Amino acid sequence: MRDTPLSNCERRFLLKAIEEKKRLDGRQTYDYRNIKISFGTDYGCCIVELGRTRVLGQVSCELVPPKDSRPTEGIMFFNLELSPMASPAFEPNRQSELLVMLNRQLERCLRNSKCIDTESLCVVSGEKVWQIRVDVHVLNHDGNLMDAASIAAISALSHFRRPDVAIQGRDITVFSPEERDPIPLSIYHMPICVSFAFFLQGSYLLVDPCEREERVKDGLLVIAMNKHREICSIQSSGGIMLLKDQVLRCSKIASVKVSEITELINKALENDRKIRKEGGKFGFAESMPKERITTLKRDEAPVEMTDVKETANEIVNRTETPTEAVSSPVLVAMGTAQVGEGIVNSWGLDEDEEDEPQTEDTKTGSVDCEHTIYLKSTKPCKQK
Amino acid sequence: MLFLHFYCENKSFSRSRKYTNTGRSRCFLAMDTIHACFKEKIGEVLLPGDVFSFRLSESGDGSIKTEKIICGPGLRRNGEEVQVCKSGILRHKQPNMYWIDSQQRRYVPAKGESVIGIVTAKSGDIFKVDVGGSEQASLSYLAFEGATKRNRPNVQVGDLVYGQFTIANKDMEPELVCIDSCGRANGMGVFGADGLLFKVSLGLVRRLLAPQSEIIKDLEKIFPFELVVGMNGRVWVKAKTVQQTLIVTNLLETCENMTSQQRQTLFKRVAEGFL
Numbered sequence: 001m002r003d004t005p006l007s008n009c010e011r012r013f014l015l016k017a018i019e020e021k022k023r024l025d026g027r028q029t030y031d032y033r034n035i036k037i038s039f040g041t042d043y044g045c046c047i048v049e050l051g052r053t054r055v056l057g058q059v060s061c062e063l064v065p066p067k068d069s070r071p072t073e074g075i076m077f078f079n080l081e082l083s084p085m086a087s088p089a090f091e092p093n094r095q096s097e098l099l100v101m102l103n104r105q106l107e108r109c110l111r112n113s114k115c116i117d118t119e120s121l122c123v124v125s126g127e128k129v130w131q132i133r134v135d136v137h138v139l140n141h142d143g144n145l146m147d148a149a150s151i152a153a154i155s156a157l158s159h160f161r162r163p164d165v166a167i168q169g170r171d172i173t174v175f176s177p178e179e180r181d182p183i184p185l186s187i188y189h190m191p192i193c194v195s196f197a198f199f200l201q202g203s204y205l206l207v208d209p210c211e212r213e214e215r216v217k218d219g220l221l222v223i224a225m226n227k228h229r230e231i232c233s234i235q236s237s238g239g240i241m242l243l244k245d246q247v248l249r250c251s252k253i254a255s256v257k258v259s260e261i262t263e264l265i266n267k268a269l270e271n272d273r274k275i276r277k278e279g280g281k282f283g284f285a286e287s288m289p290k291e292r293i294t295t296l297k298r299d300e301a302p303v304e305m306t307d308v309k310e311t312a313n314e315i316v317n318r319t320e321t322p323t324e325a326v327s328s329p330v331l332v333a334m335g336t337a338q339v340g341e342g343i344v345n346s347w348g349l350d351e352d353e354e355d356e357p358q359t360e361d362t363k364t365g366s367v368d369c370e371h372t373i374y375l376k377s378t379k380p381c382k383q384k
Numbered sequence: 385m386l387f388l389h390f391y392c393e394n395k396s397f398s399r400s401r402k403y404t405n406t407g408r409s410r411c412f413l414a415m416d417t418i419h420a421c422f423k424e425k426i427g428e429v430l431l432p433g434d435v436f437s438f439r440l441s442e443s444g445d446g447s448i449k450t451e452k453i454i455c456g457p458g459l460r461r462n463g464e465e466v467q468v469c470k471s472g473i474l475r476h477k478q479p480n481m482y483w484i485d486s487q488q489r490r491y492v493p494a495k496g497e498s499v500i501g502i503v504t505a506k507s508g509d510i511f512k513v514d515v516g517g518s519e520q521a522s523l524s525y526l527a528f529e530g531a532t533k534r535n536r537p538n539v540q541v542g543d544l545v546y547g548q549f550t551i552a553n554k555d556m557e558p559e560l561v562c563i564d565s566c567g568r569a570n571g572m573g574v575f576g577a578d579g580l581l582f583k584v585s586l587g588l589v590r591r592l593l594a595p596q597s598e599i600i601k602d603l604e605k606i607f608p609f610e611l612v613v614g615m616n617g618r619v620w621v622k623a624k625t626v627q628q629t630l631i632v633t634n635l636l637e638t639c640e641n642m643t644s645q646q647r648q649t650l651f652k653r654v655a656e657g658f659l
Contacts (some may be wrong), residue, residue, distance in 0.1 A: 005514055007502045008577040008619070016578075017626045073539035261638065 006215050014216045018204050024172055024212065025051075030253055032208045035261065037155055037268040041283035043182065044160030048152040052142035058135045059160040063174070066122070066129040074121020075131040078107050080138070087141035087211075091138065102145060106136065109150055109191050109224040112230035116157065123165055123172060124344030130162060132185070144209035146222055150193040155265050158187055159272065187351040191232040192261050194254040196221040199381035202240045207253065221247070223254040226263040308314055399433070418451055419480070420640050426476045430468045430484060437465040456483025489585045491516045491616035493552035498572070500581070500614030501560060503543045511539060513547075514581075516616040519557050523547060528560035529569035544576040544620060546612060575612060579622030580629050588640045599639060602648060603632065606655045 014024070021029060033051030040046065066073065080103050082090040082360075110116075121130040134157065136149045161182030166173045170175060197209035197217040198265035219238025225231050231251065236242060275282045331337050415586040415643065421436055455461060458470035459482060472486030491499075493515060501513035501521060511523045522546065539545070547560040561567060562572040570654040592599055592613050598609070609632050623629040639647045 002514075002520075004516070005504050005542065007576070007581055008540070009579055010581050011542070011576065013580045013626070013629070022625050022626055022630060024633075026630070026634070060505050113395050129521055360631070 003087065006212070010212070014212060015199060018199050018206065018213075023206065023210075025210065027208075029205070029255075030207045032257060032261075035087075035264055037151070037265060038284055039159055039268070039272045041178050041281070045155050046141075046152055046154065046156045046159055047284065048148050050142075050144060050148040050151070050208070052140060053144060053148050054139040055145070055148040055152045056103060056137045056139055057156035057192075058137075058150075059301050060133050060135075060155045060289060061130050061162045062133075063123065063128050063172075063212050064131045065127060066125075071126040072129075073118040074129045076111055076116060076118065077133045078103070078110060078136075078153070080106055080136040081132070082138050082141075085140070086138040090138075090141070098145075101237065102149060103225075105146055105193065105222060105233070106149055106153060108135070108233045108235070109193055110153060110157075113189075113191045113226075114296055115154070115187055115189050115191050115226075115232075117188060120186045124167065124170070132157075132160075132162075137326050141211060143212075143214050143309070144195050144208050146193050146195050147208065149259060149320075150191070150224065151265065154187075154190045154192065155268065157185060158190070158265065158269055160185055160373045189226040189228060189230070190262050190265065191224045191226045192258045193224045193256050196223070196250050196253075198238070202242060202246065205246070205250070207257065220252055223251055225251070227259045229255045246367070253341070418453060422453075422474070422476065424472055425474050426482075428474060429472070430474055431471050432469050434468040435462075435465050452480055454481045457480060458486060460485025483573065485587070487585055487587050489583070489617060491586065493517045493549055493558040493616075495552045496548050497552075497615040498546060498548050499560075499616040500612060500618040500620060501545050501547060501616075503539055503541055503545060506539070506541060511545075513545060513560055515558065515560070516618065517558065520548070521552075521558040521560045521561040523562070527563055528573055529563050529567065540639065542579065543574050545574050546572045548572065558570075572618050576620050576622075577618055580633055581618060581620045582633055582637065583617050584619055584637060585640060586615070588636070589613055589615055589617055589619070592619070592636075598644060599636075599647065602651045603635065606631075606651060621643065 016025065023029075025033070027033070029298055031334055033053075034049075036049040038047050038049075046057050048055050050055070066077065067075065080099070080101075082096070082099050084090050084092050113206075116132070121132065124351065134153050135150055138145055138149070161184050163177065163179075163182050164175045164180040166175070197206045197213060198204070198219045199206070201218060209217060217238070218243075219236065219240035221242065222233075222235045222237075223231060224233040227309065234251075272282060385502055405481055434443055453466075458472060458490060460469050462466050464567060468484060470484045470486045470488075472484040474482065475485045475623075476482050493499075499515050501515045501523070503511050504514050504520060504521075505512040508524055511525065512520045513523050515521050524535070525531060525536055525539070528539075531537045545560070545562060547562040548564070549558055550561050551557075551559040562569060562574075564570045564572075591597060591614070592611075603609075607623060608629065611623055611632075612620040614620075621632045621636070635651070635654065639650070642650070
């Protein structure tokens, strides 16, 4: 099936909205969507929801002979798949650029950062090692697959338990989960990717772009970082020129976001551990709220409604009859003014629109926070 | 919407399965019996496979009157029976129209419907337009007001067009035109230099296009805006500022599953937040 094309008016509107620092779902420039992490009944299975983007990560293991060049290390294998149910643009068995890019970035982020201790996966040196396989499936594509995939992969790896082994001489005994408790993997740190989309030749950037914003972007910068502020990988695509201070600013934003996300992952892991220990019910079915077929729950999207300029105009024109959508009152005759549409020439609207963005920026706090991150660099900025 | 005309002989009728003919129906006049079968289920949720069957009963009245019942979307005639083929609520419109009101987002092109399409390709004499169906529709460049072979319309790839289907069935590629039968544009054609296009469910679109739409009336009170509604679920909105456009978009997307009471309280809150 073909994907719906993006019309020119949507593209223009999105770019205009970005210039005015507005996003379709009411987020601020540096805001992430709601992240929800849930674990399944098996160890190593996790679903991450980033807004409407859903990604499933599954970890499994098996005993294999090691590589010749590294006889004492275990093997990690990463695989990301774009399921056709995620988007009409994804066709099965088609090697697209996006798929290649996602796979490479996931490998770079997790393998080269050495977040997993592969030496601990060795059972008998030169003969048997554990091969850990991470499969990431994209279930729904609403933008920013890279971040969701990296969160799913690292959460699944942290959640996974491998079977216990005992070695006696040359005999290896692998215990089933009932005989002996399975052992978690030894993970040094959690690298998480943060995506920045650039628009209009690099003048505007957005964190966590949704699908429509991704379609109009000029370039993408992905920074993989852990909570100790160590950069694991940086990748820039799209061919845009980035200035040094832009990249520095992005890395500072990324460190803030990564520490928040790492906290969220740890909390989810802790909750799951607690429920399993207490013997309560766990798994995907329990983590979903009870939904009835007759009701539909929508996430609340914050939409900015207050308009500073218009409240000011209202106060100024209190003697006149107030109407909705004040732009600027037109004095028709002495003592009467017209406010809003009507005989006002619509060509004159262009000037009014340019006035709006300046006043609206002061209402949000985003301008201040930007500076905070840039200058102070240690305090995380809580946006509201 | 497709409507099937269903003529039936009226002796005495009963329904099979769970809709068995109760004693009440037989007391009605012969002419109203068939309506009674439907009337019991108006406003109830029906599932595909439910059947209204009309069979002759032993005690014939002798008077044969033919009734006309119009089966709308979701109902299908199967010989002597009417089968439900979509899940939803049974609705009725006087005097004799019945249909199933269901939630659906996937659009199937139907002749005569006006839709918003996105031009994807220009090839020779026709434009290929994406309307959200399984196939792309074709739009001839002569199907615009005042277009001749020398005077081609100014349509680029990625533009929005509002047009009507002249051909739309399951066997052929759908065809759009942007003029009516008199050759006038009548509001159709290329539009949308600014503004935002988004997708909603088909049920909401039908509610917006109803003659006295409450949603539109409530929305007008907040601030002025331009609105184009296509029956394929696509809606185009333009207001004076980007923020107002985003507000209208969000309001329309959320009022899909609200009762009118909830919607009015929400709109009132928005209007107050604005003033």
